[in-house]
Amino acid sequence: MSYRYKIILPWLALLLSFTSLFLSSWILISAPNMFLLPLGVGAPEVSPWLFISNLLSLLVAFLCIYKHQLKRVACIFSLIGLLICGSVLIKIAPTQMQMAKAMKQGLGENYLAQIPPQVSAKMQTHPFFLVNSFRGIPLGKIRHKTGIIFATPAGVHLNMEVYQPPEVGKYPALVVIYGGAWQSGNPGANPEFNQYMAARGYTVFAIDYRHAPKYRFPAQLHDVLTALNFIRQHAAEYEADPENMVILGRSSGAHLAMLAAYQPDAPPIRAVVSYYGPVNLTEGYNTPPRPDPINTRAVLKALIGGSPQELAQKYETASPINYVIRPLPPTLLVYGSRDHLVEARYGRQMYERLHNSGETAILLEIPWAEHAFDAVFNGVSNQLALYYTERFLAWAFFNR
Missing domain, CATH: 3.40.50.1820 (Alpha/Beta hydrolase fold, catalytic domain)
Known part of the structure; x- marks a missing residue:
């Protein structure tokens, strides 16, 4: 793997973890306006998709991030996302x-x-x-x-x-x-x-x-x-x-x-x-x-x-x-x-x-x-x- 990819991949993995968590968070967050309401409506309804997304982002973070601090942050993001999505599925x-x-x-x-x-x-x-x-x-x-x-x-x-x-x-x-x-x-x-x-x-x-x-x-x-x-x-x-x-x-x-x-x-x-x-x-x-x-x-x-x-x-x-x-x-x-x-x-x-x-x-x-x-x-x-x-x-x- 080239040096460039070693630099880029960890940040892409972190971005994936953050994005999955951001979308999952709307299961809990109340939309303050009509522009954001589709996120509040849709997030719980696609929670199976988001659960898989968080699971994949956890796997990618574990495999692709080499810096200890970045890996920990990305894994925490993904685990929180999994818990949020799981809160719908178990109900x-x-x-x-x-x-x-x-x-x-x-x-x-x-x-x-x-x-x-x-x-x-x-x-x-x-x-x-x-x-x-x-x-x-x-x-x-x-x-x-x-x-x-x-x-x-x-x-x-x-x-x-x-x-x-x-x-x-x-x-x-x-x-x-x-x-x-x-x-x-x-x-x-x-x-x-x-x-x-x-x-x-x-x-x-x-x-x-x-x-x-x-x-x-x-x-x-x-x-x-x-x-x-x-x-x-x-x-x-x-x-x-x-x-x-x-x-x-x-x-x-x-x-x-x-x-x-x-x-x-x-x-x-x-x-x-x-x-x-x-x-x-x-x-x-x-x-x-x-x-x-x-x-x-x-x-x-x-x-x-x-x-x-x-x-x-x-x-x-x-x-x-x-x-x-x-x-x-x-x-x-x-x-x-x-x-x-x-x-x-x-x-x-x-x-x-x-x-x-x-x-x-x-x-x-x-x-x-x-x-x-x-x-x-x-x-x-x-x-x-x-x-x-x-x-x-x-x-x-x-x-x-």
């Missing part, structure tokens, strides 16, 4: 057990027996496959239609995308609403999830809505209800069962999903799924998270048009937790304990309100997960969430 099994318990408490000990065998056969067989973290989750063949305009309120063309099973038939309808702080996003979001569900035997409708601040609440809710009515009217065209419909949303989309499903005059909805959805906008404004990367108060003002002190009634109307006063569809709530946009405490509040009112409700909380954890479709958190979400959906669609 997978107990978290899965807690989720299984929550499902049985909410739906009954024998809820899986109510799912038809031909439906169960298409679902994931285990909550977490390590190999899927590296190769991805198999999706399956589907049919996909885009650019379907379902309404034009105030001259705004609202469209939807439809994901259908590969064979012609009549399938349960899953309506999916994207997130984006009510200000951004489109129906093309989360295509892997939509394709996955369509391949499992559902017609998936990914719908659009108008954005704040140009369009204030309740414009977004009106658009979702319009989409639901459009789907019911055109169900036969898209091979969907209008009497067998579930709504699923993420973040602001989950907020709209709950509001739409809980309306007194809502079309028949068999269940609603909320991935980290806001439920109490007044409390969200008054006690924003710390850190607050999205600037919660500014986002809520853009949606509602002012503060709760100025528009108290409008905030109450826009908060799903205030609708738990009559029979409601079964609700699945999925939150990350480390969410710094919509804190998990709101999921717990919603679950308690529903449970105490005698409603069917399930809360699945993932200890290491940040907001939008399922953006990494084959990530650790989404594998767990997907496993139980598809079982909840199958129970809701086929339980009679």
Whole structure:
């Protein structure tokens, strides 16, 4: 080995150890702004990759660094990174057990027996496959239609995308609403999830809505209800069962999903799924998270048009937790304990309100997960969430 490489290699090995530790540290660090939030979201989800990266950097440091001080520093970096990543991996099994318990408490000990065998056969067989973290989750063949305009309120063309099973038939309808702080996003979001569900035997409708601040609440809710009515009217065209419909949303989309499903005059909805959805906008404004990367108060003002002190009634109307006063569809709530946009405490509040009112409700909380954890479709958190979400959906669609 030349003298040049003897000089460069130790520093490259140190850089590798530092980089692996830096990326792993975001499993523990809370992102202070939106620019850094992807690191906080992604790091725990790719913890198997980071574990291997830290392991390799430890090996490289041990073999390639000859100076004692540099070797010690690099090895310490790598060992700390391994411990951080391992803190996620060792929690997978107990978290899965807690989720299984929550499902049985909410739906009954024998809820899986109510799912038809031909439906169960298409679902994931285990909550977490390590190999899927590296190769991805198999999706399956589907049919996909885009650019379907379902309404034009105030001259705004609202469209939807439809994901259908590969064979012609009549399938349960899953309506999916994207997130984006009510200000951004489109129906093309989360295509892997939509394709996955369509391949499992559902017609998936990914719908659009108008954005704040140009369009204030309740414009977004009106658009979702319009989409639901459009789907019911055109169900036969898209091979969907209008009497067998579930709504699923993420973040602001989950907020709209709950509001739409809980309306007194809502079309028949068999269940609603909320991935980290806001439920109490007044409390969200008054006690924003710390850190607050999205600037919660500014986002809520853009949606509602002012503060709760100025528009108290409008905030109450826009908060799903205030609708738990009559029979409601079964609700699945999925939150990350480390969410710094919509804190998990709101999921717990919603679950308690529903449970105490005698409603069917399930809360699945993932200890290491940040907001939008399922953006990494084959990530650790989404594998767990997907496993139980598809079982909840199958129970809701086929339980009679």
